[in-house]
Amino acid sequence: MEETLRELEQRALQELKECRNPTQLEAWRLRFLGKKGELTAVLRGMARIPENERPRIGQLANEVRDALEAARTSRQQALRREERDRRLAAETLDVTVPGWRIPVGAVHPLTRIIREIEEIFLGMGFEVREGPEVELDYYNFEALNIPKDHPARDMQDTFYITEEILMRTHTSPMQARTLEMTYPSVPVKIIVPGRVYRRDEDDATHSHSFVQVEGLMVDRGVRMSDLKGVLTVFAKGMFGEDRQIRLRPSYFPFTEPSAEVDVSCPLCDGAGCRLCKGTGWIEILGAGMVHPYVLEKAGYDADEVSGFAFGLGVERTAMLKYGIDDIRHFYMNDLHFLRQFRRAL
Numbered sequence: 001m002e003e004t005l006r007e008l009e010q011r012a013l014q015e016l017k018e019c020r021n022p023t024q025l026e027a028w029r030l031r032f033l034g035k036k037g038e039l040t041a042v043l044r045g046m047a048r049i050p051e052n053e054r055p056r057i058g059q060l061a062n063e064v065r066d067a068l069e070a071a072r073t074s075r076q077q078a079l080r081r082e083e084r085d086r087r088l089a090a091e092t093l094d095v096t097v098p099g100w101r102i103p104v105g106a107v108h109p110l111t112r113i114i115r116e117i118e119e120i121f122l123g124m125g126f127e128v129r130e131g132p133e134v135e136l137d138y139y140n141f142e143a144l145n146i147p148k149d150h151p152a153r154d155m156q157d158t159f160y161i162t163e164e165i166l167m168r169t170h171t172s173p174m175q176a177r178t179l180e181m182t183y184p185s186v187p188v189k190i191i192v193p194g195r196v197y198r199r200d201e202d203d204a205t206h207s208h209s210f211v212q213v214e215g216l217m218v219d220r221g222v223r224m225s226d227l228k229g230v231l232t233v234f235a236k237g238m239f240g241e242d243r244q245i246r247l248r249p250s251y252f253p254f255t256e257p258s259a260e261v262d263v264s265c266p267l268c269d270g271a272g273c274r275l276c277k278g279t280g281w282i283e284i285l286g287a288g289m290v291h292p293y294v295l296e297k298a299g300y301d302a303d304e305v306s307g308f309a310f311g312l313g314v315e316r317t318a319m320l321k322y323g324i325d326d327i328r329h330f331y332m333n334d335l336h337f338l339r340q341f342r343r344a345l
């Protein structure tokens with residue numbers, strides 16, 4: 001009996017060394033230490049040994065069980081350690097490996113310029129409004145003193161949808177819409193950024209679809225000098241303190257008097273170059289004092305209130321600000337061009 005126990009212990013310890021994973025370890029436990037295991041089977045034979053031998057054999061059997069249990073526990077711990085080391089080795093992180101570059105987009109230069117324009121005018125107390133791109137002929141032309149068959153309609157070649165509905169050719173219809181809505185209150189001080197459409201031939205400074213910002217201020221006693229002051233604040237805020245602006249007499253049916261505003265060329269500083277077509281100046285906006293016809297169409301009394309309005313070309317502003325020599329860059333989606341504005345938010 002004693003020998004059987006010793007032999008069992010040796011064999012069990014030998015086989016334990018072969019166990020490589022928890023499943024094999026459990027099978028080993030059931031085989032040697034389980035209820036139906038080999039040790040229990042040996043102990044069942046106790047009945048056959050002399051009574052005086054039983055305590056000694058019993059103690060030996062307990063020692064063998066304890067030894068096997070202890071060996072199993074330490075084997076289990078060793079296996080866990082091995083498993084953990086294997087996992088850690090597989091998870092090794094080399095912090096010196098370069099990371100993946102996450103592609104980050106940029107705010108489009110036109111969006112950036114619109115935001116800057118809004119900031120400058122918000123600072124002077126203007127509100128930002130929006131209007132429809134698909135517009136009624138009435139607001140785009142008639143309410144602005146441009147009746148059907150008026151020669152001024154040729155100034156803006158139009159995409160018509162029906163005879164009465166069109167793609168707006170400028171943001172000025174928002175002058176008429178706003179005044180109609182705000183009548184009879186003053187002051188009115190708004191700017192309206194938005195896309196406009198014209199059947200223009202695309203070239204370096206013209207696009208068939210471009211962005212304007214309309215400005216409108218109506219109150220008692222608004223004068224041309226207010227217009228000049230506001231536009232000077234805008235030009236200096238946008239292009240810097242040294243940049244010159246000039247007003248040239250012009251004609252729009254919905255302003256009287258009318259003017260066009262030029263900014264001195266940023267590339268040649270007024271000397272004349274390709275961008276400014278040798279003139280030293282680049283036109284960025286049309287403006288003037290709101291025509292009494294427009295005020296009265298909305299209900300206002302033109303003897304009581306007066307106002308100024310302007311329509312600014314956003315692409316031209318961006319071209320001036322960044323020295324971009326072709327308006328088509330804004331619409332080509334060339335990443336080399338757009339990435340230059342990556343850091344601009």
Ligand code: FA5
Nearest residue numbers: 170172200206207210284285286287309310311313316
């Ligand atoms: C107008 O559109 C008038 N509504 C402006 C106005 C508003 C006058 C309020 C008086 C009072 P004009 O057609 O000149 O005017 O256009 C205004 C500006 O839009 C121009 O100065 C120019 O900067 C820009 N612009 C005009 N046509 C194009 C085009 N095809 N491509 C890009 N920008 C253009």
